[in-house]
Amino acid sequence: MKSHHLKLYNTLSREKEEFQAINPPFVGMYVCGPTVYGDAHLGHARPAVTFDTVNRYLTHLGYRVRYVRNITDVGHLTGDADEGEDKIAKKAKLEQLEPMEVAQQYTDTYHRDMAVLNTWKPSIEPRATGHIPEQIALVEAILKEGLAYEVNGSVYFDVLKYNNQYQYGKLSGRVLDELISGTRDLDGQGEKRNSVDFALWKKAAPEHLMKWDSPWGLGFPGWHLECTAMSSKYLGTQFDIHGGGMDLMFPHHECEIAQGNACNHQDPARYWMHNNMITINGQKMGKSLGNFITLQELFTGNHALLEQAYSPMTIRYFMLTAHYRSTLDFSNEALKAAQKGYKKMINGLRTAHLLEYQADDSIPVDEKQIQQIESSINNAYRAMDDDFNTAQAIGHLFNLLKKINSIFTGQLKGAALGEEVFSKLKNTYTTFVVDILGLIEEKADTQESMIDLLLRLYGEAKTARDYTKVDEIRAGLKDMGFVVKDMKDRIDWAYEE
Numbered sequence: 001m002k003s004h005h006l007k008l009y010n011t012l013s014r015e016k017e018e019f020q021a022i023n024p025p026f027v028g029m030y031v032c033g034p035t036v037y038g039d040a041h042l043g044h045a046r047p048a049v050t051f052d053t054v055n056r057y058l059t060h061l062g063y064r065v066r067y068v069r070n071i072t073d074v075g076h077l078t079g080d081a082d083e084g085e086d087k088i089a090k091k092a093k094l095e096q097l098e099p100m101e102v103a104q105q106y107t108d109t110y111h112r113d114m115a116v117l118n119t120w121k122p123s124i125e126p127r128a129t130g131h132i133p134e135q136i137a138l139v140e141a142i143l144k145e146g147l148a149y150e151v152n153g154s155v156y157f158d159v160l161k162y163n164n165q166y167q168y169g170k171l172s173g174r175v176l177d178e179l180i181s182g183t184r185d186l187d188g189q190g191e192k193r194n195s196v197d198f199a200l201w202k203k204a205a206p207e208h209l210m211k212w213d214s215p216w217g218l219g220f221p222g223w224h225l226e227c228t229a230m231s232s233k234y235l236g237t238q239f240d241i242h243g244g245g246m247d248l249m250f251p252h253h254e255c256e257i258a259q260g261n262a263c264n265h266q267d268p269a270r271y272w273m274h275n276n277m278i279t280i281n282g283q284k285m286g287k288s289l290g291n292f293i294t295l296q297e298l299f300t301g302n303h304a305l306l307e308q309a310y311s312p313m314t315i316r317y318f319m320l321t322a323h324y325r326s327t328l329d330f331s332n333e334a335l336k337a338a339q340k341g342y343k344k345m346i347n348g349l350r351t352a353h354l355l356e357y358q359a360d361d362s363i364p365v366d367e368k369q370i371q372q373i374e375s376s377i378n379n380a381y382r383a384m385d386d387d388f389n390t391a392q393a394i395g396h397l398f399n400l401l402k403k404i405n406s407i408f409t410g411q412l413k414g415a416a417l418g419e420e421v422f423s424k425l426k427n428t429y430t431t432f433v434v435d436i437l438g439l440i441e442e443k444a445d446t447q448e449s450m451i452d453l454l455l456r457l458y459g460e461a462k463t464a465r466d467y468t469k470v471d472e473i474r475a476g477l478k479d480m481g482f483v484v485k486d487m488k489d490r491i492d493w494a495y496e497e
């Protein structure tokens, strides 16, 4: 493994720290996955692309990454403060489906959309409903610690009591006293001792669709619990990186920290990484604002706010042009610029592929060029080592691309770099674009229009009695598996049988 000094922004200590995997070269990474009750949108794509790139870079450095990303298929309620309907059950009633049909349908479309964004599948993708016994065991453990209480078939986490021993709010920087005074006058406390307490287990009303037997009667787990259950099961009670969107920092991740400390007396994750939010034309994305855009709508251009379709790789590239901790604003202008940038980068791959080293002793070694290339390569790595700064890394890759293009046009002679630097330039560019940033060539589906064009040329050649050209086009199409059909009134084609 290469010796790299990664620096990660540590949200708990609030400064950048040198990252050391607990048990190198193994890295355990848990990322909160989607609640599967609707089509995947930009809010799903950003964490998926962010943590895919983290996974890819760590893998490139030689770490063995176990990447766990869950599917939330129960317990995520429509309201805050542990009230409201289960989001999946609500959708199921609306569409007259089984809740698991809804979960399956949107898990499938989520996978489809994440695949075209070229994200690697997680190593393990556990489902909340598949880990009910583990969640019940955690509730029992927290009760045993005296940090939870049961009321009428529901179990709540006792935040005040916890805060006497630990610190509630240390991830988000929230202060418990302020949280309490902020919610004191509001309804919704219900059977909780304090409004800041959160549900570990909820008693199910008779009409509730998804419920399980437990020591406290029929019920279902609280949303925060599943991630503690699944992360500790697959990565241990303390692991390296916990990721998710910024909106999950409070209360979801704060509650995970509380649950982890209550059960295991340690913080579950050593580094918390939160990708920032996406805005649309400067506004927060929301269904009520009419600017809610699903990934399929982006890929097809089928949305009132979109001037055209934007391909999955354009979206991926666009997300990588910002640091993951920065907000990212979507607009047609920005996306069109990203489309250009992405194509430039892919053209660079093609050009790099065409370059071949030609030794030439008559060409003197150009130390200045070599030094510029070496420093761009080092800077690209340094940017990624510094809290995965893809935005800066892309800037350095474009500097490398300039050199690649200069060699291609003959302005810069490959021999002036020496074979080693020449290969390093080619390989670093390709490795960064394809393996680390995950940007690949999107082959357009132009078969029909290409054949039509060739048939038109064929027709013109026939009219002009240019039979050499006619034979050439016919043979060329045959090589590609198509047969030209000369009909009475038109020219058509068929697949060669």
Ligand code: ZN
Residues within 6 Å of the ligand: 031, 032, 033, 227, 252
């Ligand atoms: Zn989670």
